[in-house]
Amino acid sequence: MRVFRWKAIVPLLLLGAVGAGLWLVFADRIAKHTTESVGTTFIGARVEIDRLHLDVPHGRVEIRGLTVASPFEALQNLLQADLLVADVEPLPLLEKKVVIDRLAATGLRFGTPRLTDGRTAEQSDGLKGQITKWGEQLRVPALQLATGKISVAQLDPTQLNTPRLATALAGRADSARQAWEAGLTGLGTEAAIDSGARMVERLKGAKLTDVKLLGDARRTLDQLKRAQERVTALERSVTSGISALQPDAAGLTDARQRDYAIARGLLQLPGLDAPDIGAALFGAAAVDRFQRALYWVQLGRRYMPPGLLPRATPGPRRIRRAGTTVHFPRVNEAPAFLLKTAELSLSVASRTYAARVSGVTSDPTLYGRPAQASGTAPGFRLAALFDHVRPTPRDTAAASLVGVALPSLPLPGLPMHLEPGAGTVGLNFAMQGDRVRARWTVTSDRVRWVRDSAGAGSAVGDLVWRTVSGISTLQMSASLAGTLDRPELAVSSNLDRAIAERLRAMAGAEVATAERRMRAQVDSLVDGPVNAVRAQIATLGGDVTKRLGAQRARLDEARRALEQRLPGLRLP
Amino acid sequence: MLLLKLIQSLIQTLHSEGTPGQVAAGLVLGSILGLTPLLSLHNVVVVGLIVILNVSIPGALLGWALCIPAGFLLDPLFDAIGRGLLLGTPALRPLWTALYNAPVAPLSGFNNTVVLGSLVSSLALGVPLFLAARWGVTRYRATVAERLKRSALYRAVSASKLYNLYRLLRPEP
Numbered sequence: 121m122r123v124f125r126w127k128a129i130v131p132l133l134l135l136g137a138v139g140a141g142l143w144l145v146f147a148d149r150i151a152k153h154t155t156e157s158v159g160t161t162f163i164g165a166r167v168e169i170d171r172l173h174l175d176v177p178h179g180r181v182e183i184r185g186l187t188v189a190s191p192f193e194a195l196q197n198l199l200q201a202d203l204l205v206a207d208v209e210p211l212p213l214l215e216k217k218v219v220i221d222r223l224a225a226t227g228l229r230f231g232t233p234r235l236t237d238g239r240t241a242e243q244s245d246g247l248k249g250q251i252t253k254w255g256e257q258l259r260v261p262a263l264q265l266a267t268g269k270i271s272v273a274q275l276d277p278t279q280l281n282t283p284r285l286a287t288a289l290a291g292r293a294d295s296a297r298q299a300w301e302a303g304l305t306g307l308g309t310e311a312a313i314d315s316g317a318r319m320v321e322r323l324k325g326a327k328l329t330d331v332k333l334l335g336d337a338r339r340t341l342d343q344l345k346r347a348q349e350r351v352t353a354l355e356r357s358v359t360s361g362i363s364a365l366q367p368d369a370a371g372l373t374d375a376r377q378r379d380y381a382i383a384r385g386l387l388q389l390p391g392l393d394a395p396d397i398g399a400a401l402f403g404a405a406a407v408d409r410f411q412r413a414l415y416w417v418q419l420g421r422r423y424m425p426p427g428l429l430p431r432a433t434p435g436p437r438r439i440r441r442a443g444t445t446v447h448f449p450r451v452n453e454a455p456a457f458l459l460k461t462a463e464l465s466l467s468v469a470s471r472t473y474a475a476r477v478s479g480v481t482s483d484p485t486l487y488g489r490p491a492q493a494s495g496t497a498p499g500f501r502l503a504a505l506f507d508h509v510r511p512t513p514r515d516t517a518a519a520s521l522v523g524v525a526l527p528s529l530p531l532p533g534l535p536m537h538l539e540p541g542a543g544t545v546g547l548n549f550a551m552q553g554d555r556v557r558a559r560w561t562v563t564s565d566r567v568r569w570v571r572d573s574a575g576a577g578s579a580v581g582d583l584v585w586r587t588v589s590g591i592s593t594l595q596m597s598a599s600l601a602g603t604l605d606r607p608e609l610a611v612s613s614n615l616d617r618a619i620a621e622r623l624r625a626m627a628g629a630e631v632a633t634a635e636r637r638m639r640a641q642v643d644s645l646v647d648g649p650v651n652a653v654r655a656q657i658a659t660l661g662g663d664v665t666k667r668l669g670a671q672r673a674r675l676d677e678a679r680r681a682l683e684q685r686l687p688g689l690r691l692p
Numbered sequence: 693m694l695l696l697k698l699i700q701s702l703i704q705t706l707h708s709e710g711t712p713g714q715v716a717a718g719l720v721l722g723s724i725l726g727l728t729p730l731l732s733l734h735n736v737v738v739v740g741l742i743v744i745l746n747v748s749i750p751g752a753l754l755g756w757a758l759c760i761p762a763g764f765l766l767d768p769l770f771d772a773i774g775r776g777l778l779l780g781t782p783a784l785r786p787l788w789t790a791l792y793n794a795p796v797a798p799l800s801g802f803n804n805t806v807v808l809g810s811l812v813s814s815l816a817l818g819v820p821l822f823l824a825a826r827w828g829v830t831r832y833r834a835t836v837a838e839r840l841k842r843s844a845l846y847r848a849v850s851a852s853k854l855y856n857l858y859r860l861l862r863p864e865p
Binding site: 122123124125128129131132135214215216217430432435436438440441442443444445446447448450453 | 801
């Protein structure tokens with residue numbers, strides 16, 4: 121039996137030749153598809169290419185009509201480029217490494233509209249979700265007075281002290297009344313009075329020498345005396361008991377005041393200090409800018425990590441499981457990706473600028489130099505440095521544009537938006553390790569305020585409109601500082617004080633009205649039990665005292681009658 | 693239809709004129725194609741081996757067809773094996789680093805967990821699969837084959853176009 125199938129050699133070579141021919145025919149398409157797929161995974165938004173041509177003999181790649189969708193806005197592109205020409209080193213390609221000596225990009229445009237949502241579900245391997253969560257901790261509540269109402273939380277009756285105290289007091293008063301009635305019943309005054317009356321009858325016509333009768337009379341008198349003492353004791357008990365209940369009844373007034381305070385705490389009043397107003401007006405827009413800057417920095421850190429340890433990235437898309445692709449960088453070897461220099465011709469706000477990028481690599485430690493971007497032109501400045509060479513990455517970027525038409529700024533919660541017009545915008549972002557420091561500024565002296573027709577009118581909306589519509593300048597500054605876990609946002613603008621003063625004046629009346637409403641709500645819950653317990657205590661004291669007084673009078677009468685029959689037996 | 697073709701292929705392979713060893717070798721090489729992601733550089737080598745070596749091509753096709761679903765099912769296992777080899781075994785790191793920085797080797801995608809896990813698994817399964825397939829074909833031919841040859845089903849399969857195609861590709865004696 122022969123080991124080799126010699127007759128298959130020729131067909132195999134033919135098959136190889138056909139394969140090579142097919143590759144040459146479809147190489148552009150394969151490279152285009154691969155570039156789109158890798159770019160989409162990398163950016164977290166769709167990357168589309170009109171045409172890609174591999175010029176293998178010259179080591180050149182031409183990309184025409186590059187469109188990168190924005191990972192943030194559904195119907196906006198991050199950038200579009202007319203033409204990109206890259207000079208690629210051929211030898212590293214054998215190691216599946218891409219080293220671009222020079223890239224020239226022309227016709228770069230930013231923020232152009234698109235027809236379909238270009239964001240991908242993967243959102244760049246979950247980074248978008250993390251950035252969104254990070255931004256949520258900085259979110260500033262919209263100006264609540266903009267609705268014309270102060271928000272009032274639901275008053276829970278069980279939170280109030282007064283009804284609970286009134287109920288407890290009513291219970292104590294009822295217990296005292298029962299005890300006193302039992303005491304009244306147990307006094308034995310009726311028996312003593314009857315004995316006294318019978319003794320007075322027996323003494324009528326009796327001789328003073330009847331020692332036994334005199335002894336009985338003395339005992340009856342003692343009986344009356346003790347009954348009187350018991351009445352006195354019960355009277356004292358009633359008096360002291362009522363005295364003890366009275367302060368508690370009076371204390372219900374204090375409890376009601378405390379309940380008013382609790383209810384007042386449920387009024388959700390907006391911050392009316394100037395910084396709060398600034399944050400409410402421009403905080404959301406500032407957070408949005410900072411989130412985007414952080415997104416790109418974190419993306420850079422993810423794909424351009426420091427160090428030479430093996431690094432895992434998501435595997436290629438295919439029908440089978442993608443798995444994880446692990447990279448094993450080694451000293452003195454080429455990085456998996458390196459863009460040595462790029463010359464960019466970009467168009468911003470109908471003006472053309474030039475910028476330069478260098479040292480963008482997947483393995484900064486191997487390359488040994490930080491990635492840089494720079495661009496200067498009249499009214500335009502861009503400088504960025506991404507230093508991932510050392511173990512602690514350091515990323516800084518600063519950009520400013522002067523005299524360009526700035527995009528409109530929505531004002532959350534208010535039925536208007538701001539058209540800054542031509543002005544100056546600046547963004548500085550610095551991050552070292554996990555410490556972040558950023559600043560976003562917008563200045564313009566030709567701002568325009570536009571009332572939104574769709575927005576519902578409100579008293580505060582009108583007030584803010586009246587306040588700001590006459591202001592034609594804008595100086596806004598938002599800054600971010602701290603660590604990624606505990607960032608702090610501060611926003612200020614020239615509008616803050618003016619709006620804050622007007623709102624505070626208006627809020628005074630609003631707050632008073634809301635407080636009156638809350639007090640009425642408390643009263644409706646408190647009045648019933650308080651009035652009932654007060655009436656109970658008032659009735660309680662009067663009734664028991666009256667009955668005790670009647671019994672005392674009868675005892676006094678019986679004792680007096682008996683003592684008149686026994687003048688010689690006066691009690692000491 | 694697919695199932696019918698698979699049965700047809702199975703019967704024809706078992707009744708082919710190739711030796712049990714040739715059929716088993718074809719099955720093993722075909723299983724590598726089925727268990728690993730198809731569009732990988734190593735599979736070009738495997739296809740070349742199937743064509744050049746005097747193994748049963750129907751056996752290879754059968755092994756490929758049978759192992760494709762197994763490959764999909766076992767992908768999580770391959771992923772774990774590949775991860776363990778690439779990231780969880782420090783002793784192998786110098787080897788991977790050398791391969792990663794060598795010409796051509798990175799084009800094989802060896803540094804992908806599924807590719808490496810499936811390739812290593814299919815290579816590890818190769819020897820037992822070869823022995824088991826050779827024993828199975830031998831036993832089959834000694835016991836069931838003659839009876840089956842007389843059956844109407846076999847005659848129908850033998851008369852089909854696929855069988856004629858197979859005859860062109862059968863191993864040389």
